[in-house]
Amino acid sequence: MSVVNITLPDGSSRQYPAGVKGIEIAQSISEGLARNALSIEVNACLPDRQGEIWDLSRPINTDAAIKIFTWNDKGGKYAFWHSSAHLFAEALEALYPGVKFGIGPPIENGFYYDVDLGDRPFGDEELAAVEKKMVELAKANSTFVRRDVSKKEAIDYFTKKGDEYKLELIDGLADGSITFYQQGNFVDLCRGPHIPSTGPIKAIKLLSVAGAYWRGDEKNKMLKRIYGITFPKQKELDEYLHMLEEAKKRDHRKLGKELELFAFSEKVGMGLPLWLPKGTILRERLEQFMRRAQIRAGYDPVVTPHIGSKQLYVTSGHYEKYGKDSFQPIHTPDESEEFLLKPMNCPHHCEIYKVKPRSYKDLPIRLAEFGTVYRYEQSGELHGLTRVRGFTQDDAHIFCRPDQVKDEFIKVIDLVLFTFKSLGFEDYTAQVSLRDPENKTKYIGEDALWERAEREIQEAADERGLKTIAVFGEAAFYGPKLDFMVKDALGRSWQLGTIQVDYQLPQRFELEYIGSDNQKHTPVMIHRAPFGSMERFVAVLIEHCAGNFPLWLAPEQIAVLPISERFNEYGQQVLDTLKNSDIRGFLDDRNEKIGRKIRDAEVNKVPFMLLVGEKEVAEGKVAVRKHGQGDQGVMDLKEFVERFSREFALPA
RNA sequence: GCCGAAGUAGCUCAGGGGUAGAGCAACGGUUUCGUAAACCGUAGGUCGUGAGUUCAAAUCUCAUCUUCGGCUCCA
Incomplete structure (x- = not known):
C-alpha cells in the first residue's frame, strides 16, 4: 500500500x-x-x-x-457558511418547490443565495418560515456528499429540474471539472468545499431579502438575494447580532441627527446635505487642517465658479461619458448658451493652467481648491453623507513634467498618509484601480500611456512601502488611480483618498510648457483628494470615533456648567476667557441640577466640562471633568488651557 | 434606475375602520442644587402626499414622494 x-x-x-x-x-x-x-x-x-x-x-x-x-480560520468559516447556503437552499426548495437557484456563496459575514421564486412573495414572514425549516434540516445532520459528474450529466440534471441559471453556469465550466454536492434531498452544482454535515450549524439567522441582477448585469433579470448568517453556537449568533446593534449606534446618519451636524430636506432635494452650525465647524476645522498641510506642501489655492460652459466638458470628454446621466444644462435667455453645474474641478483648473505660457522651470504647478461639485447619482445610490448629489472635494491638480510624476505621486501619498494618521485612520486598504482588461473601450487614451501611468503608480506605492491590492475595472475613464478605502461602522468599504495619474486631459485641453530644449511639451496631470470629499470623510470620521471627535475637531470643546444659577455670571467670565483663546464652548445656564447638566454634556459628547460653584468662584478656578473619564480635579483656567493646548491645536 | 421594507408630535416609539397616545425635548412655574435624568403644570399632530372604497379611513386599495437594506452605478 x-x-x-x-x-x-x-x-x-x-x-x-x-x-x-x-x-x-x-x-x-x-x-x-x-x-x-x-x-x-x-x-x-x-x-x-x-x-x-x-x-x-x-x-x-x-x-x-x-x-x-x-471556526477560527477564514477557510473554516467560509466552508461553514457555504454549507449554510446549501442548507438554506434545501429548506427553501422544501417550502417552495420549483424554485430556481443562481449562486450562493459565503461572504465576509455569512452567506447569500440568489433565487428566482417567480411571482411568489417573499418578505419577513417567509424568511422566518425558511429559517425554521433550516433549523429542522440542520438537526437531521445530513452528510454533504461530493460527486464528480460529467458535463452531460450535469446538463441533464438541471435541464430536467428546469433551472436555467445553473445551466448557464455549467455552460461556462469545462467537462471533467464539474462536481455536485448533495445533502438530504438537495443537490447543487458546486465546487465546494463543505463541512462534513449540517449538524454543526446550530444558530441560524436569515437577515434580509434584497434584489440582485443575475450575474450582476442590470440588463438581466433581477433575482431575490437572501442574506443569512450562521454559527456553531447560539451565543456567537447573539453576540454577532448585538455587535450589529452596537454598530448601528455609530451610524453617521443617526449621530449626524443627534449631534446636529447635518440634515436633509425633501424640499431642498434628495442627496443635497444641509450642514448645520456644529457640522460646519467640524468641516471647517478639517479644511483648515488640509489647507495648512497643502500650503506647506507647495500648493496654490484657487477658486473657480460652480458652473462652466458645456464646451468645457465636451473638451474634457466628461460630457460624452456622463452628460446624459447628469444634471442637465442650465439655459440662459440666449438660446444658444448652455452651462453645466460642475461635476468636477479639473477642467476649470486646466483653464487656469492655460492663462499664461508655462516654462519647465515653473513645474510642478499645484492648484488646490475646496471645490463643490454636483453629480446626478441614481436615486437608489444615495446614502447619508457618503453618497450625495452635491459635495465638496478637497481637490487639487498637479501639473508636472513626465520626469516629475513619480516624485510628485510619492509626495501625495505622504500627504494622504499624514492625513489618515492625524485622524487615527489606521485600518485602510490601498487599492490600485486599473482598467477592466475585458472592456478597454470604456477608457480613453493609448495603451502605452495607460501602462506607463499604471507602472508609475505601482512604483510610487512600492517606494513608500505601501501594501496595495490591484482591482481591475475600477480606474477612472481617463487614468488609473490609487484609492484609499476605509470601512464604515457596518463594514461597508468607502473610497476616501484618491490619487490619479492622467495623460489624457492635458492633451485634450492642449496644455503645454516650453522645455529646456525650447520645444513645446505636454505636461502630466495628477488629480488628488486626500479626504476624497468633505461629506464622505466626515461620515466615515463620525463612524470611526462614534461622534467622540478629537478635541481640535469637536464643534463644542467645552461646556461651562454652573452648579446653580448664582454662578452663571462667573461661568460667563470663564467662557469669555476661553473664547479669547479660540476655544469653542457654551455656558449651560439652564435652571437644572448639575447632574443633569453633566448628563446632557456627556450625551452630546462634549470633550470637557468645566464646573463652577462656590469654591471655584472663591478661588478663581474651574473643576475639570473629561468626557467619558470623569473628574480631573480643580485647576486654574490658564493651567487647563495649557495642559490641553496640544489637543486643541491642529495636528502637525 | 431595479428588488424588498418602512413613514404617526422636534426625537424615540405605541395604536391599527368609530373623539390621535406615551416618554423625552419645548414653554410657564416651584426649587438654587457639587460630578450621568428635580417637581408641578401647559402647549404641541390634516398619522409623508394625492386619489379611491366606506355612513365613517391614521387604519383597507391604488398611485406618488422620501427614507432604510441590497443590486447596478460612482468622473
Whole structure:
C-alpha cells in the first residue's frame, strides 16, 4: 500500500496511507481538532502559494502540505457558511418547490443565495418560515456528499429540474471539472468545499431579502438575494447580532441627527446635505487642517465658479461619458448658451493652467481648491453623507513634467498618509484601480500611456512601502488611480483618498510648457483628494470615533456648567476667557441640577466640562471633568488651557 | 434606475375602520442644587402626499414622494 507524506503547518511531516482523508489526519493529531475541524487547505506548502480548500472527507492521494481549518480560520468559516447556503437552499426548495437557484456563496459575514421564486412573495414572514425549516434540516445532520459528474450529466440534471441559471453556469465550466454536492434531498452544482454535515450549524439567522441582477448585469433579470448568517453556537449568533446593534449606534446618519451636524430636506432635494452650525465647524476645522498641510506642501489655492460652459466638458470628454446621466444644462435667455453645474474641478483648473505660457522651470504647478461639485447619482445610490448629489472635494491638480510624476505621486501619498494618521485612520486598504482588461473601450487614451501611468503608480506605492491590492475595472475613464478605502461602522468599504495619474486631459485641453530644449511639451496631470470629499470623510470620521471627535475637531470643546444659577455670571467670565483663546464652548445656564447638566454634556459628547460653584468662584478656578473619564480635579483656567493646548491645536 | 421594507408630535416609539397616545425635548412655574435624568403644570399632530372604497379611513386599495437594506452605478 502506498503512502503519502503530509506536511503540517509547523513544518513537521507525517506519513499516511494514500487516500487519507482530512478528518482522519485531524483525528490523528488530536480529538479536539477533529471535533472542531471544518475544512482543510491542501498544498499550502509555499508561503506565497495558496492551496485549495477541500472537504475533510476528500481523499488525499499525493504528498501535500496541509492546514486544517476550524471556526477560527477564514477557510473554516467560509466552508461553514457555504454549507449554510446549501442548507438554506434545501429548506427553501422544501417550502417552495420549483424554485430556481443562481449562486450562493459565503461572504465576509455569512452567506447569500440568489433565487428566482417567480411571482411568489417573499418578505419577513417567509424568511422566518425558511429559517425554521433550516433549523429542522440542520438537526437531521445530513452528510454533504461530493460527486464528480460529467458535463452531460450535469446538463441533464438541471435541464430536467428546469433551472436555467445553473445551466448557464455549467455552460461556462469545462467537462471533467464539474462536481455536485448533495445533502438530504438537495443537490447543487458546486465546487465546494463543505463541512462534513449540517449538524454543526446550530444558530441560524436569515437577515434580509434584497434584489440582485443575475450575474450582476442590470440588463438581466433581477433575482431575490437572501442574506443569512450562521454559527456553531447560539451565543456567537447573539453576540454577532448585538455587535450589529452596537454598530448601528455609530451610524453617521443617526449621530449626524443627534449631534446636529447635518440634515436633509425633501424640499431642498434628495442627496443635497444641509450642514448645520456644529457640522460646519467640524468641516471647517478639517479644511483648515488640509489647507495648512497643502500650503506647506507647495500648493496654490484657487477658486473657480460652480458652473462652466458645456464646451468645457465636451473638451474634457466628461460630457460624452456622463452628460446624459447628469444634471442637465442650465439655459440662459440666449438660446444658444448652455452651462453645466460642475461635476468636477479639473477642467476649470486646466483653464487656469492655460492663462499664461508655462516654462519647465515653473513645474510642478499645484492648484488646490475646496471645490463643490454636483453629480446626478441614481436615486437608489444615495446614502447619508457618503453618497450625495452635491459635495465638496478637497481637490487639487498637479501639473508636472513626465520626469516629475513619480516624485510628485510619492509626495501625495505622504500627504494622504499624514492625513489618515492625524485622524487615527489606521485600518485602510490601498487599492490600485486599473482598467477592466475585458472592456478597454470604456477608457480613453493609448495603451502605452495607460501602462506607463499604471507602472508609475505601482512604483510610487512600492517606494513608500505601501501594501496595495490591484482591482481591475475600477480606474477612472481617463487614468488609473490609487484609492484609499476605509470601512464604515457596518463594514461597508468607502473610497476616501484618491490619487490619479492622467495623460489624457492635458492633451485634450492642449496644455503645454516650453522645455529646456525650447520645444513645446505636454505636461502630466495628477488629480488628488486626500479626504476624497468633505461629506464622505466626515461620515466615515463620525463612524470611526462614534461622534467622540478629537478635541481640535469637536464643534463644542467645552461646556461651562454652573452648579446653580448664582454662578452663571462667573461661568460667563470663564467662557469669555476661553473664547479669547479660540476655544469653542457654551455656558449651560439652564435652571437644572448639575447632574443633569453633566448628563446632557456627556450625551452630546462634549470633550470637557468645566464646573463652577462656590469654591471655584472663591478661588478663581474651574473643576475639570473629561468626557467619558470623569473628574480631573480643580485647576486654574490658564493651567487647563495649557495642559490641553496640544489637543486643541491642529495636528502637525 | 431595479428588488424588498418602512413613514404617526422636534426625537424615540405605541395604536391599527368609530373623539390621535406615551416618554423625552419645548414653554410657564416651584426649587438654587457639587460630578450621568428635580417637581408641578401647559402647549404641541390634516398619522409623508394625492386619489379611491366606506355612513365613517391614521387604519383597507391604488398611485406618488422620501427614507432604510441590497443590486447596478460612482468622473
